Amino acid sequence: MDTPPIPAAAIAAACAAASAHLRIAATDETAVLEQGAATAFSVCEAFTGHALIARDWQTVLPATASWSPLPVQPVTAITAVEGLPADGAAFALPAEGYAIDLSADGTGWVRAPQPGSAGRLRIGFRAGIAEAWEGVPAPLAQGIVLLIAHLFTSRESAGEPPAAVAALWRPWRRMRLAPEVRR
Secondary structure: OEOOOOOHHHHHHHHHHHHHHHOOOOOOOHHHHHHHHHHHHHHHHHHHOEOOEOEEEEEEEEOOOOOEEOOOEOEEEEEEEEEEOOOOOOEEOOHHHOEEEEOOOOOEEEEOOOOOOOOEEEEEEEEOOEOOHHHOOHHHHHHHHHHHHHHHHOOOOOOOOOHHHHHHHHHHOOOOOOOOOOO
């Protein structure tokens, strides 16, 4: 799966929030804050299983007649389904060759009862909790700010991130203990 980058505007807004939290004015270490912000977003998304800022994703799944969940949530739209044969170029599947669904919990589902020569499917989809930093729920945003601040202040030494970060993110965490089955 290709993870699309966090939009620059969201990185800048998170850096501004972290600067305010750290009580630092203009700094010549903007690049350090930006790197910390990119890292904090990635860690939050990996920890929670949610895409924070809405963006376009792409993944490849096996072409099977059973329902397969998309790996990122919350999915707001499934925009493309292409067949990938063992040899040759990707091709558009006819509408009767696949089915898509979105669950109320934000899980995107895909299946291909008639995949033709496709052994795999390339799925394009849009996923994310918010369109911009301002729409990120407060606990997730605060955890990101705390992690950016931690990464900025402890860049010279190794140290554990604040426990508050995980405490703020834990209620948003999605865990899969077993493969999901959909009928």
